[in-house]
Amino acid sequence: MAETHSLQDMRQQAAVAAKVFIQRDYTNGTVCQFQTKFPSELETRIDKQQFEETVRTLNNLYAEAEKLGSQSYIEGCLACLTAYTVFLCMETHYEKVLKKIAKYIQEQNDKIYTPRGLLLTDPIERGLRVVEVTIFEDRSLTR
Amino acid sequence: MHLGVSESMRECEYSQISTRSSTPMETPYKKRTPKKKKWESFPGRNKFYCDGRIMMAKQTGVFYLTLVLILVTCGLFFTFDCPFLAQHLTPVIPVIGGVLFMFVLGTLLRTSFSDPGVLPRATADEAADLERQIDVANGSTGYRPPPRTKEVVINGQTVKLKYCFTCKIFRPPRASHCSLCDNCVERFDHHCPWVGNCVGRRNYRFFYMFILSLSFLTIFIFAFVITHIILRSHRSGFLNALKDSPASVLEVVVCFFSVWSIVGLSGFHTYLISSNQTTNEDIKGSWSSKRGKDNYNPYSHGNIFTNCCAALCGPLPPSLIDRRGFIQSDAPQLAPPTNGITMYGATQSQQSHMCDQDQCIQSTKFVLQAAATPLLQQQSSEPVILTASPENGGSLPWPHLPHPGWPSAPHSHSASPPHRQSTPKPQLPRGHRHAANPRTQPHTQSQPPPPGAGGPPPLSYPGGNALATRYASLRQPPGSQSHRAGWFLQPSQPGLTTRGLRQRTGKAQLSLTMGYLPPPPPHVLKTCIRTTKLSCATFVPACSHPQFIFLSLLSRT
Numbered sequence: 001m002a003e004t005h006s007l008q009d010m011r012q013q014a015a016v017a018a019k020v021f022i023q024r025d026y027t028n029g030t031v032c033q034f035q036t037k038f039p040s041e042l043e044t045r046i047d048k049q050q051f052e053e054t055v056r057t058l059n060n061l062y063a064e065a066e067k068l069g070s071q072s073y074i075e076g077c078l079a080c081l082t083a084y085t086v087f088l089c090m091e092t093h094y095e096k097v098l099k100k101i102a103k104y105i106q107e108q109n110d111k112i113y114t115p116r117g118l119l120l121t122d123p124i125e126r127g128l129r130v131v132e133v134t135i136f137e138d139r140s141l142t143r
Numbered sequence: 144m145h146l147g148v149s150e151s152m153r154e155c156e157y158s159q160i161s162t163r164s165s166t167p168m169e170t171p172y173k174k175r176t177p178k179k180k181k182w183e184s185f186p187g188r189n190k191f192y193c194d195g196r197i198m199m200a201k202q203t204g205v206f207y208l209t210l211v212l213i214l215v216t217c218g219l220f221f222t223f224d225c226p227f228l229a230q231h232l233t234p235v236i237p238v239i240g241g242v243l244f245m246f247v248l249g250t251l252l253r254t255s256f257s258d259p260g261v262l263p264r265a266t267a268d269e270a271a272d273l274e275r276q277i278d279v280a281n282g283s284t285g286y287r288p289p290p291r292t293k294e295v296v297i298n299g300q301t302v303k304l305k306y307c308f309t310c311k312i313f314r315p316p317r318a319s320h321c322s323l324c325d326n327c328v329e330r331f332d333h334h335c336p337w338v339g340n341c342v343g344r345r346n347y348r349f350f351y352m353f354i355l356s357l358s359f360l361t362i363f364i365f366a367f368v369i370t371h372i373i374l375r376s377h378r379s380g381f382l383n384a385l386k387d388s389p390a391s392v393l394e395v396v397v398c399f400f401s402v403w404s405i406v407g408l409s410g411f412h413t414y415l416i417s418s419n420q421t422t423n424e425d426i427k428g429s430w431s432s433k434r435g436k437d438n439y440n441p442y443s444h445g446n447i448f449t450n451c452c453a454a455l456c457g458p459l460p461p462s463l464i465d466r467r468g469f470i471q472s473d474a475p476q477l478a479p480p481t482n483g484i485t486m487y488g489a490t491q492s493q494q495s496h497m498c499d500q501d502q503c504i505q506s507t508k509f510v511l512q513a514a515a516t517p518l519l520q521q522q523s524s525e526p527v528i529l530t531a532s533p534e535n536g537g538s539l540p541w542p543h544l545p546h547p548g549w550p551s552a553p554h555s556h557s558a559s560p561p562h563r564q565s566t567p568k569p570q571l572p573r574g575h576r577h578a579a580n581p582r583t584q585p586h587t588q589s590q591p592p593p594p595g596a597g598g599p600p601p602l603s604y605p606g607g608n609a610l611a612t613r614y615a616s617l618r619q620p621p622g623s624q625s626h627r628a629g630w631f632l633q634p635s636q637p638g639l640t641t642r643g644l645r646q647r648t649g650k651a652q653l654s655l656t657m658g659y660l661p662p663p664p665p666h667v668l669k670t671c672i673r674t675t676k677l678s679c680a681t682f683v684p685a686c687s688h689p690q691f692i693f694l695s696l697l698s699r700t
Contacts, residue, residue, distance in 0.1 A: 019268045023313075026295045026304070029442055030316055030330065066460070068444075068453050076456030080352070083249050094458045127263035127463040129312060 014117070014136035022055065022131035032062040034123070034131050041135065045116050054108055054120070055131065058101065065097035098124055182466040186264055187326040195466035197256040199339050200324050206255055206339030213251070213357075216397050217244045219390040220364050224371045227388075231374060236367060243360040250353035251338060258462040259343030260329035262310060262318060270311035277306075298441035317442070319423055329463075333422040342422075345462065348455050351412050358402070358409045365398035416454045417447040 020041050025033040036055045038048045075093055079086050091099075105122050113120055113133075121132040182195035190199050199206070217240075225237040265273070277291055291306030293313050304313045307320050310327045314320070319331035321341050330344035342350045368391045375384035385392060415425060419442050424430060430440035444450050 019272065021269055021272045024315065026297060026302070026316055029297050066458055068449075068457055072458045073452055073456045075458075076452075079459075080456070083246070084253065092459050092461070094460055098461065124461075124463070125465075126266065126269070129262070129265065130269055132269070 016134055017137045018135045020133040020135065022133065024129060025059075031066055032123075032128050033059045039133075042118070042133065045118055045135065046113070050112060054112070057104065058123075058131070061097060061101045061104065065094045065101075178469045180466070181464070181468050181470055184470065185464065185466070187261065188324050189261075189326070191466065198258050198466065199255060200334065200336075200341065202323070202336065203339040205336040209251070209337045212397065212401075213244075213247060216364065216394055217360075219394055220368065223388055223390040224368055224394070227371055227374070228367055232370070240360075240363060240367075243356060243363060246356045247353065247360050250349050250356060254335075254342070254346045254349040254353050255338045255340050257340075257346045257349070258464060258466070259331075259341040260345040260460070261324075261341075261343075261462075261464050262312065262315070262327040262329060263464045264309070265311040273306075273311065273313070300439065300441040302441070317421060317424070330421060331423055345460060348459075351409075351416065351455065354405055354409045354412060358406045361398050361401045361405055364394060365402060368394045368398070417450050419443040419450040419454065 018041060020039045022034050022039070025035045027033075034055050036052050036059070038051055042051060072093060102122055102124070105120050109120055117136040117138055119134040119136070121134065123129070123131050126132055180195055182191040182198075185191070188201045190201060190203070191197065192199070220240065221237060225240065228236045291313075293304040293306075295302055295304055295316070297316060302316050304316065306313050307327050309320060309325065312327065314327055315329060317330045318327050320327045321331065321334050323334050324341055326341070328341050328343035330347070332342040332347055332350075334341045335350065338350065338353070340346070371388065372381075372384050372391055372395075375387060378384075379387070412422075415422065418440065420430060420440060424440075428434060430438060432438055444453055
């Protein structure tokens with residue numbers, strides 16, 4: 001039976017057993033993508049498919065943020081013409097997608113990761129270098 | 144405190160209260176410090192203004208020169224030439240000049256003040272993880288680790304990713320470490336002293352627009368000043384024209400020299416943008432066909448138009464270094480030691496058995512503290528306490544180390560660590576926005592012991608270079624060392640420290656070494672060596688045994 005911990009609970013009470021870092025995948029250039037390889041430390045905690053699905057969705061979201069399309073060009077030209085003052089009023093497309101990503105990670109944590117004693121850290125807090133997965137001690141075994 | 148609140152909530156509240164309203168009685172060493180913003184403890188050599196909104200390089204003298212040149216030249220143009228031109232030609236001239244001037248100034252300030260795309264340094268956990276992976280891959284435990292590179296295939300080209308020892312990351316492709324700013328910058332183009340900042344992924348388009356608009360402005364002013372002089376000479380002769388408008392001479396001279404350099408630079412960068420290369424790559428010839436027939440730029444989009452659009456109109460990534468955010472402590476990392484953080488090999492069996500030479504121990508502690516005190520921040524971590532037990536037939540218990548994730552680095556979290564006894568925390572002089580320079584912080588040998596240190600007066604030691612202790616590394620000595628009572632400060636002996644003495648420009652390094660046997664467990668040793676960032680390390684030299692502790696403190700500003 002999986003123990004449900006609230007995020008706050010975990011952070012206050014649980015001890016960090018280990019941290020796993022999902023590194024960037026540069027095979028497509030400098031676009032922000034993360035490796036979908038399933039780390040062995042998570043084998044006992046979470047289903048491989050689920051984890052890979054999470055990483056793949058994140059990759060898709062980042063690709064959307066950095067996509068070179070008509071929308072980004074229009075935004076760029078408009079910004080240039082207004083001497084970038086337009087960004088005082090509105091967010092860049094990238095920032096909008098980052099918010100979406102933050103929400104997605106929060107949702108994934110609440111639904112999937114926290115009940116299994118894991119915690120995903122938003123990559124933006126790590127400079128888009130890694131996806132940090134914190135593994136908490138499995139108290140259910142000790143109780 | 145609210146009654147009837149659930150235990151977990153009370154626990155939360157308690158922990159909140161304990162960090163905010165601690166009385167001097169309970170926590171003698173915890174000061175109430177206002178929450179700091181991340182820019183205040185930024186590890187690179189940057190200057191920040193306007194509460195972190197503005198970010199520039201350390202040396203900004205040339206930037207002010209650029210500003211002065213532009214302002215003075217344009218000022219003279221608008222004051223002395225424009226009235227004549229507006230009157231005798233058309234008033235559109237000053238208007239266009241004004242628009243160009245505003246554009247130039249705007250793009251210059253935007254280039255100079257924005258974050259070029261600095262990559263934040265790795266956290267201690269990340270660095271430890273990387274180190275472990277590298278060691279597993281290399282399988283060697285030599286003192287000089289092999290050069291760390293990773294190869295990755297990008298669009299058919301093999302690209303080498305280098306490991307940055309400063310930032311403790313594998314640099315993404317096209318990123319480079321700027322030695323002037325001491326940061327890794329994404330898509331690093333070059334460090335431009337004229338704009339007083341690095342030019343990287345986030346400000347390249349502004350830089351390009353700056354030099355492009357400046358070229359137009361320079362040509363514009365040059366052309367119209369010449370026109371002005373010619374028109375005047377028609378009326379009153381050449382020499383009289385020069386006498387009537389002396390400022391024009393200065394403008395012509397400035398513009399003449401600027402045109403060659405700036406127009407040339409604009410042309411060069413236009414070429415770079417159209418081929419999607421950085422100055423760095425072009426200078427190194429990374430994608431030059433001279434290197435090989437199959438050498439091509441894997442980042443190019445194929446055609447000039449797409450490359451230009453991508454560089455100038457592509458999405459603008461946000462800054463990765465959250466400058467104005469508050470420094471937070473990560474609660475999971477602050478788990479008290481009793482929970483047993485086994486991953487990093489820190490054992491709970493902290494045998495605080497002191498050998499008989501307490502004086503030696505205490506003075507060693509003091510010296511390290513004294514050395515580190517002027518250079519390090521207040522909120523620093525646990526000292527490393529290495530202990531030796533004579534009963535432990537030869538194998539010493541491994542030191543109890545602070546959790547690498549704890550707010551240990553002077554430039555990371557400011558959360559107050561749990562209560563610790565006597566070793567006072569070293570302090571960075573406040574108000575310094577860039578890392579302390581050992582040359583400006585001369586180490587004094589006879590510092591009075593900080594409060595709470597207790598113990599005997601300090602032992603004097605030879606050669607007191609100032610050192611900023613960021614890393615304490617424990618190194619396995621090559622063999623048994625002769626017994627030495629006490630400790631000494633000396634340049635590292637070859638083969639005894641991980642990296643030996645490294646002299647970098649402007650930095651002094653010093654190794655404080657002591658001998659130690661037997662070797663610690665390898666995983667602990669390596670983790671200690673590379674990931675523990677300590678502001679002060681105290682240790683108990685096993686003076687009474689033919690065993691020593693090797694501690695090498697690499698100082699780095």
